[in-house]
Amino acid sequence: MAVEIGGIGHSVGRKEDARFIRGKGNYVDDVKLPGMVYLDIVRSPYAHARILKIDTSKALAIPGVLAVITGKDLVPLKLEWMPTLMGDKQMVLPTDTVMYQAQEVAAVVATERYIAADGVAAVEVEYEPLPVVVDPIKALLPDAPVIREDRAQKNNLIWHWETGDREGTDKAFSASDVVVKQDIYIPRIVVASIETCGMVAKFDKVDGQLTVWMTTQAPHAIRTVIALVAGHLGLSEQKIRVISPDIGGGFGGKVPVYPGYVLAIGASVLTGLPVKWIEDRSENIQADSFARDYHITAELAAKKDGTMKALRVKTVADHGAFDAAANPSKFPAGLFGIVTGSYPFEKAFVEVDGVYTNKPPGGIAYRCSFRVTEAAFAIERLVDILALELKRDPADLRMQNFIPPQAFPYMSTLGWEYDSGNYAGALKLAMDKIGYAGLRKEQVEKRKRGELMGIGISSFTEIVGAGPSKHFDILGIKMFDSAEIRVHPTGKALVRLGVKSQGQGHETTFAQIVAEELGLPVGDIKVEEGDTDTAPYGLGTYASRSTPVAGAATAMAARKIREKGRLIAAHLLEASPDDIEWKDYKYQVKGVPAKSKTMAEVAFAAYTNHPQGMEAGLEAVDYYDPPNLTYPFGSYICVVDIDRGTGQVKVRRFFAVDDCGTIINPMIVEGQIHGGLTMGLAPALYEEINYDKDGNIQGGTLMDYLMPTSMETPSWETGKTTTPSPHHPIGAKGVGESATVGAPAAIANAVVDALAHLGVRHIDIPITPWKVQQILKEKGVAE
Amino acid sequence: MRVQLTVNGASMQADVEPRLLLVHLIRENLLLTGTHIGCDTTSCGACTVLLDGRPVKSCTVFAVQADGRTVSTVEGLEQNGVLHAVQEGFTKEHGLQCGFCTPGMMMTSVALLERNAAPTELQIRQAISGNLCRCTGYVNIVKAIQYASTKMGEAKAEKQPAAAGRA
Numbered sequence: 001m002a003v004e005i006g007g008i009g010h011s012v013g014r015k016e017d018a019r020f021i022r023g024k025g026n027y028v029d030d031v032k033l034p035g036m037v038y039l040d041i042v043r044s045p046y047a048h049a050r051i052l053k054i055d056t057s058k059a060l061a062i063p064g065v066l067a068v069i070t071g072k073d074l075v076p077l078k079l080e081w082m083p084t085l086m087g088d089k090q091m092v093l094p095t096d097t098v099m100y101q102a103q104e105v106a107a108v109v110a111t112e113r114y115i116a117a118d119g120v121a122a123v124e125v126e127y128e129p130l131p132v133v134v135d136p137i138k139a140l141l142p143d144a145p146v147i148r149e150d151r152a153q154k155n156n157l158i159w160h161w162e163t164g165d166r167e168g169t170d171k172a173f174s175a176s177d178v179v180v181k182q183d184i185y186i187p188r189i190v191v192a193s194i195e196t197c198g199m200v201a202k203f204d205k206v207d208g209q210l211t212v213w214m215t216t217q218a219p220h221a222i223r224t225v226i227a228l229v230a231g232h233l234g235l236s237e238q239k240i241r242v243i244s245p246d247i248g249g250g251f252g253g254k255v256p257v258y259p260g261y262v263l264a265i266g267a268s269v270l271t272g273l274p275v276k277w278i279e280d281r282s283e284n285i286q287a288d289s290f291a292r293d294y295h296i297t298a299e300l301a302a303k304k305d306g307t308m309k310a311l312r313v314k315t316v317a318d319h320g321a322f323d324a325a326a327n328p329s330k331f332p333a334g335l336f337g338i339v340t341g342s343y344p345f346e347k348a349f350v351e352v353d354g355v356y357t358n359k360p361p362g363g364i365a366y367r368c369s370f371r372v373t374e375a376a377f378a379i380e381r382l383v384d385i386l387a388l389e390l391k392r393d394p395a396d397l398r399m400q401n402f403i404p405p406q407a408f409p410y411m412s413t414l415g416w417e418y419d420s421g422n423y424a425g426a427l428k429l430a431m432d433k434i435g436y437a438g439l440r441k442e443q444v445e446k447r448k449r450g451e452l453m454g455i456g457i458s459s460f461t462e463i464v465g466a467g468p469s470k471h472f473d474i475l476g477i478k479m480f481d482s483a484e485i486r487v488h489p490t491g492k493a494l495v496r497l498g499v500k501s502q503g504q505g506h507e508t509t510f511a512q513i514v515a516e517e518l519g520l521p522v523g524d525i526k527v528e529e530g531d532t533d534t535a536p537y538g539l540g541t542y543a544s545r546s547t548p549v550a551g552a553a554t555a556m557a558a559r560k561i562r563e564k565g566r567l568i569a570a571h572l573l574e575a576s577p578d579d580i581e582w583k584d585y586k587y588q589v590k591g592v593p594a595k596s597k598t599m600a601e602v603a604f605a606a607y608t609n610h611p612q613g614m615e616a617g618l619e620a621v622d623y624y625d626p627p628n629l630t631y632p633f634g635s636y637i638c639v640v641d642i643d644r645g646t647g648q649v650k651v652r653r654f655f656a657v658d659d660c661g662t663i664i665n666p667m668i669v670e671g672q673i674h675g676g677l678t679m680g681l682a683p684a685l686y687e688e689i690n691y692d693k694d695g696n697i698q699g700g701t702l703m704d705y706l707m708p709t710s711m712e713t714p715s716w717e718t719g720k721t722t723t724p725s726p727h728h729p730i731g732a733k734g735v736g737e738s739a740t741v742g743a744p745a746a747i748a749n750a751v752v753d754a755l756a757h758l759g760v761r762h763i764d765i766p767i768t769p770w771k772v773q774q775i776l777k778e779k780g781v782a783e
Numbered sequence: 784m785r786v787q788l789t790v791n792g793a794s795m796q797a798d799v800e801p802r803l804l805l806v807h808l809i810r811e812n813l814l815l816t817g818t819h820i821g822c823d824t825t826s827c828g829a830c831t832v833l834l835d836g837r838p839v840k841s842c843t844v845f846a847v848q849a850d851g852r853t854v855s856t857v858e859g860l861e862q863n864g865v866l867h868a869v870q871e872g873f874t875k876e877h878g879l880q881c882g883f884c885t886p887g888m889m890m891t892s893v894a895l896l897e898r899n900a901a902p903t904e905l906q907i908r909q910a911i912s913g914n915l916c917r918c919t920g921y922v923n924i925v926k927a928i929q930y931a932s933t934k935m936g937e938a939k940a941e942k943q944p945a946a947a948g949r950a
Contacts, residue, residue, distance in 0.1 A: 016882070017879060021870040021885065022817070022870070023817015023857035023858045024817065025817075027819070029810075029820065113807070114802065192917065194819075194821040194883045249881040280823045281821065503918045505880065674920035674921075675918045675919055678917075678919075678920035701822075703824045707917070709915060710911045710925070711912045713920055715922055
């Protein structure tokens with residue numbers, strides 16, 4: 001490792017910062033094209049209603065309003081429905097019925113943004129309200145109104161998914177000494193990246209070329225979806241260019257295809273003009289896809305001595321009116337099968353029912369890969385409940401049960417092969433760093449004085465980096481990812497990737513991988529993403545898959561270049577290729593360090609003096625299909641104090657030990673963990689989307705959807721252990737989401753721990769002051 | 784309506800609808816797209832600019848209210864090729880990730896340091912509590928502002944050695 005190269009392991013300053021700190025980023029709403037018009041959307045005030053009439057005349061009379069598009073206008077184009085990434089279908093615009101509040105009803109196209117909004121206000125829609133189903137458990141009752149009458153199946157069950165050994169698990173439960181059981185609701189939340197979603201669509205009627213600038217985490221997949229959805233209109237994949245420019249945060253919310261995108265494309269095709277659609281924050285919170293909304297019943301069976309034996313989990317998943325999640329085809333409940341967590345359960349059985357309700361689509365990510373937060377929260381809560389039941393220290397109980405380091409690679413009872421781990425090592429480090437023993441003593445003292453202090457632990461196992469392609473696809477497209485590297489004659493390189501950064505710093509970290517592999521300074525390497533006309537095909541950035549998959553592709557492409565370079569170096573050094581080794585970032589003749597060539601010298605020769613018979617140039621592409629997922633992990637310890645008057649929970653300290661394998665850029669990794677922890681704090685204490693019985697959203701703006709500010713967010717403390725992935729080319733595992741997965745349980749466990757001596761065993765998140773105050777009053781300890 | 788205002792030191796004029804928001808004047812008419820829009824309820828602060836030196840959320844100010852006044856945006860922070868200490872702090876301390884909240888966050892920071900050159904951590908957190916960030920968890924933003932505070936303090940001490948040591 002050489003500092004001047006800026007390879008793996010260095011906190012290299014981010015290349016992308018130069019434009020962002022000057023206000024020179026290029027986000028979708030910054031794109032302004034000549035003749036561009038604006039699209040705005042009329043949305044339903046009802047959660048379920050028949051549309052009796054849409055009167056567009058007043059809107060069309062406004063000077064500057066060019067068109068009002070309704071569902072009926074889309075029928076001749078066969079665009080009123082679109083397929084979802086889950087193989088369901090979703091309305092672009094309704095022809096007769098709306099399914100949730102804030103659903104798109106019509107689109108207004110106008111010469112200016114404000115006039116488009118005037119047009120939206122002037123569209124008059126008559127509705128006939130229909131019965132509303134908001135509770136997914138009631139939605140499964142035989143007499144529940146059927147929400148999706150378009151389906152052959154006349155009930156609200158979307159799918160039933162199960163995994164594990166039902167009978168074996170039942171037997172293990174019967175034979176166990178202790179069973180703990182808990183209902184856990186993980187509420188609906190929304191990622192609310194600070195940039196909302198939007199698009200500029202430009203269709204050229206002459207050459208049939210469609211160019212879109214779009215807030216998407218997966219530009220290539222989107223290009224293919226557009227070709228599939230609108231191929232019959234003449235949109236052909238070679239003439240579709242999806243540009244994902246700078247993206248102001250994604251977290252999973254920019255994976256799905258929203259109706260607004262399709263409408264912007266449709267409006268550009270119809271008018272021949274460039275069309276911009278940028279959603280408001282309220283639209284973003286009320287109508288885009290949501291995360292979580294899992295109604296879990298979890299049971300854990302153990303021996304008296306604390307040995308965990310079996311796990312049984314039943315879940316109802318509220319997916320809203322359209323199953324528009326972005327899970328891999330074979331896994332409608334995502335990677336919820338990681339629910340056995342960091343423990344060697346002998347038996348487990350998990351079942352999930354996906355259910356339709358009159359809510360916007362649910363089940364997408366909230367900075368976590370495919371339902372892993374729900375899984376980690378369930379198991380880490382259950383472990384604490386078992387500790388309470390057995391009167392054991394929760395750290396001690398975890399240490400007793402962890403899968404030991406020598407057991408890796410470890411095959412879980414639900415069939416996941418954990419690549420590597422050292423769970424006890426991470427927890428021990430966290431305990432030492434935060435002073436666990438001292439905190440427990442302090443807690444005893446405080447309890448004597450009536451003060452409420454709690455300590456919570458979460459020792460989670462993540463699962464990221466989908467593929468492998470034999471198990472993972474989205475809409476049939478296999479979950480590989482790609483990198484292409486071109487080394488120019490002067491030894492500078494261009495790297496293009498199929499993934500897309502939304503703030504993760506790819507322009508820097510992927511350059512560091514190439515620097516490390518090729519011995520070129522990181523400053524000489526340019527990374528490009530997010531343009532389907534130039535980047536190799538990839539599935540995009542979500543579920544912490546960029547480093548595990550595209551990072552691996554980058555290393556493998558670089559190694560192909562290094563192998564070709566070896567032949568060129570042999571030619572230049574007049575040695576046999578077998579005698580050339582790559583050492584200290586150079587090609588050297590074995591045993592003769594003085595005889596060496598740098599990658600820059602080899603690159604020049606690749607274009608000026610390459611061996612005859614060899615192709616000129618120095619470039620490579622790699623489509624990497626990971627042999628397995630990666631399994632980052634960590635142990636978090638949280639200390640809370642509770643105000644007995646207000647019920648407010650204050651996170652006093654939070655120490656996070658993460659292990660994401662090999663770290664490429666420690667500064668960026670720490671930043672990812674800080675952000676992830678904050679998005680773990682948010683649902684634990686603040687964020688929640690509720691609906692009333694009529695399906696009206698509660699908290700549909702940032703005035704009442706409580707994203708943590710700098711005042712609520714503690715000064716996170718972090719530490720690390722490093723257990724490389726044995727199957728990843730550089731040993732990296734991915735880190736963007738670990739903290740979001742691990743943090744909520746640590747916080748909830750800390751709050752319950754503070755109240756456990758009063759007989760409290762569980763509180764559903766978000767743990768608001770009101771909820772805590774009710775408990776304090778009930779227990780007679782409120783001040 | 785005709786408005787005349789000074790933006791980043793340059794005089795600007797525009798003919799605007801009375802309802803035009805300042806943020807749209809800045810972004811769409813003046814093409815200064817560094818100022819962002821992140822919400823519709825004055826909650827997120829991505830649109831923060833300085834109006835006569837005070838931070839305002841420009842989504843909640845009409846363009847006509849800025850008539851005759853001075854507006855500073857992120858594009859005006861760098862002077863003669865030298866980054867403002869706040870810009871330098873944000874990149875050195877990794878105080879930004881996606882960059883979307885960053886301009887507003889930096890303008891709030893600049894205003895804070897103008898009125899309080901050496902803020903405590905709590906004062907920094909209070910000052911930026913009207914600016915939401917979804918990526919960083921604020922820890923490194925606090926450090927970035929502390930970095931700028933130190934750097935500006937050092938620069939001031941160098942310029943005015945006689946004033947050194949004064950509170």
